[in-house]
Amino acid sequence: MKKQVLICLMLGLALMLSACQSSQDTLTTPNSSGQPSVTTPGPTPTPTLASTVMPTTTAMPTSTPASPTDAPLAVSPTPAATQAPGFVPPFHFEYPDAVRGIYVTGWSAGGERMSKLLSLVDNTDLNAMVIDMKDDDGYITFKPDGKLAEFGQPYIKDPKALLKTLEEHKIYPIARIVVFKDTVMAKKRSDLSFIDGSSIWRNSNGDSFINPFLKETWDHNVEVAKLAAELGFKEIQFDYVRFPEGFESRDNVLKYSMGDYKDKKPTKFVQEEKDYAEASKKYQEDLASLELKLADASNAYNVEKNEANKKVVDDAQKNVSDLKKGAPRVPDFSDKARMTQLRVDAVSDFVAYAKDQLKPYGVDVSVDIFGYSATLPEAPGIGQNFNRIASSVDVISSMIYPSHWSNGYFGISRPDKEPYNLVAEYMKAEKAKFAQLQSPPQSRPWIQDFTASWLGAGNYIKYGKAEVDAQIKALHDASVQEYLIWNANNNYSEGVTYIP
Numbered sequence: 001m002k003k004q005v006l007i008c009l010m011l012g013l014a015l016m017l018s019a020c021q022s023s024q025d026t027l028t029t030p031n032s033s034g035q036p037s038v039t040t041p042g043p044t045p046t047p048t049l050a051s052t053v054m055p056t057t058t059a060m061p062t063s064t065p066a067s068p069t070d071a072p073l074a075v076s077p078t079p080a081a082t083q084a085p086g087f088v089p090p091f092h093f094e095y096p097d098a099v100r101g102i103y104v105t106g107w108s109a110g111g112e113r114m115s116k117l118l119s120l121v122d123n124t125d126l127n128a129m130v131i132d133m134k135d136d137d138g139y140i141t142f143k144p145d146g147k148l149a150e151f152g153q154p155y156i157k158d159p160k161a162l163l164k165t166l167e168e169h170k171i172y173p174i175a176r177i178v179v180f181k182d183t184v185m186a187k188k189r190s191d192l193s194f195i196d197g198s199s200i201w202r203n204s205n206g207d208s209f210i211n212p213f214l215k216e217t218w219d220h221n222v223e224v225a226k227l228a229a230e231l232g233f234k235e236i237q238f239d240y241v242r243f244p245e246g247f248e249s250r251d252n253v254l255k256y257s258m259g260d261y262k263d264k265k266p267t268k269f270v271q272e273e274k275d276y277a278e279a280s281k282k283y284q285e286d287l288a289s290l291e292l293k294l295a296d297a298s299n300a301y302n303v304e305k306n307e308a309n310k311k312v313v314d315d316a317q318k319n320v321s322d323l324k325k326g327a328p329r330v331p332d333f334s335d336k337a338r339m340t341q342l343r344v345d346a347v348s349d350f351v352a353y354a355k356d357q358l359k360p361y362g363v364d365v366s367v368d369i370f371g372y373s374a375t376l377p378e379a380p381g382i383g384q385n386f387n388r389i390a391s392s393v394d395v396i397s398s399m400i401y402p403s404h405w406s407n408g409y410f411g412i413s414r415p416d417k418e419p420y421n422l423v424a425e426y427m428k429a430e431k432a433k434f435a436q437l438q439s440p441p442q443s444r445p446w447i448q449d450f451t452a453s454w455l456g457a458g459n460y461i462k463y464g465k466a467e468v469d470a471q472i473k474a475l476h477d478a479s480v481q482e483y484l485i486w487n488a489n490n491n492y493s494e495g496v497t498y499i500p
Contacts, residue, residue, distance in 0.1 A: 087361055090160070091167040091232040098481035099172060099444055100498050101128030106141025106155035108490045109162055117490060121171055125498035128172035130237055130484055131162075133228045134221070136207070138184030144227055151184060151224075163232040174235040174366070175228035179221045179350070181240035183208040192217050194244075195255040201244075209244045212346040212383065214259045222357045229361035236358060237397065239368040241351060241389070243343050248381035251339060258342070266341030267348075272331040279328040290320045343383035352392040366395035368446065371405070374398055375429045386433050395442040397484060400426045402471070403452030403460060416452055416460045419467045423447070423474035431478070444482040447471040449493055464493045469500075476500040 102121070108114055109131045120126065132141050134151075142159045143152040156162055166173045186193035186200050186208035193210050194201040200208050210217040225236045294316035301309040355365045367389055370379060378385040390396045402422040405415040410425035412418050423445075434440035449468050452460045461467065468485065475483055485492060 087230075089232050089234075089362070090230075091163050093167060093172055093232075093234050094170070095234070096127040096172055099128045099174075099484075100126050100482065101130055101172070101174065101484045102126060102490070102492055103176070103484065103486050103488075104129045104131045104490055105488075106132040106135055106139075106153070110141070110154075110156035113490060118165070118169055118171075120492060122169060124496070127170070128174060128484075129166065130174040130176045131233075132178075133175040133233070134177040134179075134224045136178050136181060136240075138178070138182035138186075138210075140224055140227075148223060148227065150188075159231050167232075172235075173233045174237050175225070175231075175233040176237045176239055177221055177224055177228065178240045179238050180209050180212050180217065180242065181207055181244075182210045182217075185210050185217070185220065191257070193256070196250075196253070201250075201254055203244055203246075209240075211256050211259075212243060212343070212350060213261045214257060218350050218353055222354050225354065225358060226361065229358060229363045233363065235364040235366055235395070236354075237366040237368065237395075238351070238354065241367050241369070242347055242382040242384050245382060247343070248340065261342045261346060264342060264345070266338055267345050268341045269331070269333060269338065272333075276328055276331055283323070283328055287320070287323055290316065290323055294320055340380040344378060344380055344385045344388070347383035348385055348388040348392070351389050355392050364394040365392075366397055366441075366444070367393050368397045368399055371398045371400040371426055371445075372409075374426070374433050387436055390433070390437060390441050391439075393441050395444050397444050397446055398426070398430060399446045399486075401446065401448035401452075401486065403448060403450075403455060407459065414459055416455055419448070419463075420470040420474045423471045424478065427475065427478035427480060442482060443480050444484060445475065445480070446484045446486050447475075449485045449487045449496075465495045465497075468493050468496045472496070472498065473500045 102117065104114075104117060108117060109129075117129070121129065134140050138151065139155075140148060140152040142156040143149065143154050163173060183202075183206075189210075190200050192214055193208055196202075202208050210220075212218075221238070225238075228236055294313070297309070297312040297316045301313050351365075351367055358365055369384055369386065369389060370382070373379045373384045373386045376386075378388075386396075400423060402419045403416040405412075405422060407414055409415055410422065412421055412425065415422045426445075430443060434443070447468065448471065449463060451463045472483060475481070
């Protein structure tokens with residue numbers, strides 16, 4: 001009897017163990033598709049202009065220029081339940097053989113002039129338009145929904161229809177966003193601007209700027225950029241990415257917030273401290289070695305005073321003297337230098353931030369920059385460092401209008417009167433900058449199709465086909481095939497040879 005009870009207990013235990021193992025096997029067996037088993041996500045709303053999107057896995061056109069940061073996005077074969085679908089552009093645009101574009105205001109894009117501009121592009125070798133999405137006043141050129149609605153103006157009644165038209169005409173769309181020149185926001189939010197006495201500071205043209213030190217101003221512009229990307233623009237071009245001209249002469253007079261930069265050590269200071277420490281260490285080591293050689297030479301000369309030993313002493317003394325002349329100098333870490341470099345940091349950091357924020361949309365990012373920034377180590381007054389900005393973008397568009405250079409620049413007495421020579425000389429400077437970059441961006445300069453009569457008699461010439469041709473030819477001769485043409489009123493010269 002005891003044996004029978006024992007056998008029954010052993011059989012029951014075996015059955016229980018078998019059931020547990022079976023249950024565990026059910027939990028760990030892969031599904032038939034070979035993918036991890038996940039909870040099926042519920043319906044996801046279609047992205048709207050104000051929605052937040054996740055990184056896209058849609059393939060970009062193979063002709064799009066490579067970006068320093070265009071590493072493939074890592075995605076799992078099956079999205080997790082919390083992931084939103086990737087952003088899918090509402091329209092399809094191929095990157096052209098080389099971008100050859102014109103500037104278009106919001107007024108023109110949404111008005112009668114657009115038909116003439118479409119005809120110009122359709123019937124020439126032009127293939128792109130840079131269209132204002134946020135203009136020089138700070139207005140969004142259409143009426144968006146949500147929190148940005150108060151900044152909108154109905155210049156473009158139907159932006160989706162505009163993009164559809166561009167798609168039909170195979171015109172590459174670039175959205176221009178004026179960043180820190182923003183009178184509209186400055187009036188609404190004086191705390192985001194610069195205060196002169198008791199009022200908002202204005203420049204000589206009556207324009208106000210918002211503060212590049214403040215992340216809130218960054219985000220305002222990035223949100224507009226996201227709207228443009230969701231509309232279907234293939235590239236976001238940021239303009240006025242800088243402090244106001246002449247700001248360095250008023251930075252101690254104007255009142256403004258430093259935001260997160262208040263207690264920050266400038267990036268350049270960090271590097272200069274490191275470089276100075278390394279140079280000082282090497283200098284001390286080299287000096288000790290040369291002084292030891294001098295001591296040995298002096299001892300030898302004291303033992304035997306002949307011409308040969310005297311020459312060794314003289315040479316050793318000269319080596320020590322020469323080294324001391326080149327002793328490392330302590331960098332300028334003054335308050336003025338600190339403020340100057342913090343402006344450079346703020347502008348450069350914004351560009352890098354905007355580029356990162358726009359990655360999920362698969363758009364290229366470009367920046368307009370003063371041409372002279374490529375001819376200097378940096379333009380710290382306005383906060384533009386060519387190399388740092390260029391390192392964060394896909395395209396750099398230097399504004400190289402001949403009229404914008406002072407007389408004598410590049411050795412050219414009247415730059416506006418020599419469009420070919422001016423552009424040719426600028427490209428030498430830009431190529432030298434690009435040579436310093438590991439992955440330089442696409443060069444796509446802005447060139448001039450307007451007459452700068454404000455320069456005064458003898459300093460300018462009337463611009464038309466010949467002058468535009470000359471600039472394009474200079475770019476072509478420098479192996480630069482991409483360019484953008486500026487005319488503030490969108491009246492472009494006829495008969496231009498867009499491909500030399």
